[in-house]
Each structure stands twice: as structure tokens, then as C-alpha cells.
Amino acid sequence: MKKLDQIVNFFFIGTTILCGPFNGKDAPPKQKGVLTWAIIQTHLMENNGIPMAEELSATHAAAEKGLTLQAASDEPIRARNVLKILTAAVEIFSRKGLDGARIVEIAKASGLPKGNVYYYFSSKEEIYTAAIDHLIHSWDDAFRHICADREPGDAIEAYVRAKLDNARENAAETRLFANEILQGAEHLSVAARDHMRTVTSEKATVIDAWAAAGKIEKIDARHLFILLWSVTQFYAEFEALACDALNVSELKAMDYDMAAKTITQTVLRGLLPRHHDDSAKAR
Numbered sequence: 001m002k003k004l005d006q007i008v009n010f011f012f013i014g015t016t017i018l019c020g021p022f023n024g025k026d027a028p029p030k031q032k033g034v035l036t037w038a039i040i041q042t043h044l045m046e047n048n049g050i051p052m053a054e055e056l057s058a059t060h061a062a063a064e065k066g067l068t069l070q071a072a073s074d075e076p077i078r079a080r081n082v083l084k085i086l087t088a089a090v091e092i093f094s095r096k097g098l099d100g101a102r103i104v105e106i107a108k109a110s111g112l113p114k115g116n117v118y119y120y121f122s123s124k125e126e127i128y129t130a131a132i133d134h135l136i137h138s139w140d141d142a143f144r145h146i147c148a149d150r151e152p153g154d155a156i157e158a159y160v161r162a163k164l165d166n167a168r169e170n171a172a173e174t175r176l177f178a179n180e181i182l183q184g185a186e187h188l189s190v191a192a193r194d195h196m197r198t199v200t201s202e203k204a205t206v207i208d209a210w211a212a213a214g215k216i217e218k219i220d221a222r223h224l225f226i227l228l229w230s231v232t233q234f235y236a237e238f239e240a241l242a243c244d245a246l247n248v249s250e251l252k253a254m255d256y257d258m259a260a261k262t263i264t265q266t267v268l269r270g271l272l273p274r275h276h277d278d279s280a281k282a283r
Helices: 001-016 032-046 058-065 069-102 103-110 113-118 124-143 151-167 171-182 190-212 221-237 240-244 253-271 274-282
Strands: none
Touching: 001 151, 001 253, 069 103, 069 113, 069 124, 069 171, 103 113, 124 171, 124 190, 151 221, 151 253, 171 221, 190 221, 190 274, 221 240, 221 253
């Protein structure tokens, strides 16, 4: 029941933040409730040990979410289809860009009829925006390691590793986002920008608190995040260059592991106070 409660709580939090109260009977399928379910399903698949939301008892899920039994049973189907569409679209967008992609291509790659794609999304622009929004929110999982109750060294190492893992596991989305930024971020929504600013500001206060407590040297927190974000993105966005530099044909898990160690050690040597380094060597 503990995992079941986690899933139900996650649904309520995600739906409330992104959509407001969601009524399965009244909300049309193209509203953000469907996209929220896609994000939830992806989150659950990426966290081993937590069962898929579709494995919940339909009756229990209906009672917890205030949906009819039919609406509850439809949600997993919608979630699966939306995920199929987003997964196929990301691959196509990352290669062809928004202008070069076509709905018929996305439908074929997803294994769904073209009409089904339009049932969930009104346009390819809406799919594109949903894919970018999903990637941005996935970065929150890495950022959660930057918290005041952790030691800076442990927190930063965990953040770097989580960020590299995210880039490796979502390489197509990462390249898609990079292309969007290079083209002027025209399709980056105001909500997405506000979310990134808010999260960055919250985590900057943690960096400032560490510095004030003497746990790290004083540093501009936002420039630090730009540094960490860019170096962890590089391996996915410019994989060909990374392969050439490392003299390998493709990046493997051990390459990302070495990247995490190198980035962490380099950054922490500049961040941690000298007395911390001396005591660490003494041990």
C-alpha cells in the first residue's frame, strides 16, 4: 500500500500543479491532464521498483482520483498512446526539427493511426512543446539532490551523475532541446521558462547557504549551475565530438562514469574549502 499511496499522491501533485483539478468525465483528451499522465507514466517507468500506474486497481484508482470506473480504465490507454506518440516524435524532431517533421511520420513511427495522433494532440507544435516540457521537468529529478540537508560534496556528485544519466537515457530529447535553443527558443513556453527560473532560484539559495556556512567557497550559484548543466549536456548533445576526443566509436556506461568522476573532482577542488581538502587527504 505504501507504493500505491506514492503513486496516488504523485498523481494528485502532478495534476494539481500542471492542470488544476482534473475531471476525467469533463476534460477533453487534448487537455493537459493527458500530458500529465504521460509524464507520470514516464516517471514511473524510469524508477524501478514502483509499479506502473496502469497496474493499480481500476476501482481504487477511480475512487482516489474521483473518476468514473470507465474514465479510470481509459486513462492507462491514453497514457500509453501519448507516450508512444511522444517517443516517436522526439526521434523525428531531433533529426528533422519541427519544420521538417510531419504528423503522418509521427503516426507511422508510433504505430498508431494518424487520427489517433490528432485525437490526443491538435498539431505537431503541441507534440513538440509537450516533448520539451517533459525533458525540462525530468531535470527536476537531478536537481532534487541539491538540498540543504546534504553535504555539498555528496550533493553535487549525485547531481552530476543524475544529470549525466538523464542525458544518456534521453539523448534524442536532449539534442532536440539544444536545437530549439540554438534556433531562438521560439517554442519554449513561458511556463517552462518560469519553471526553470523558479527551480534555479530555489537551488541557488542552497548554494548560497552552503557558502554562508563555510561549507564551500563563495561562488555565483547561477554561473555554477550553468557550468554543471552545460558540461553534463555535452556528452549527449555533441556525442560525435566526445567520441573523437575519447577515441571511441560510441559512448558507453563506463565513459559516463569516468565523466562523472572527472567533473565532480574538478568542480569540488575549486568549491570545497582548503581545510576540507587537507582533512580528506589526512584520512
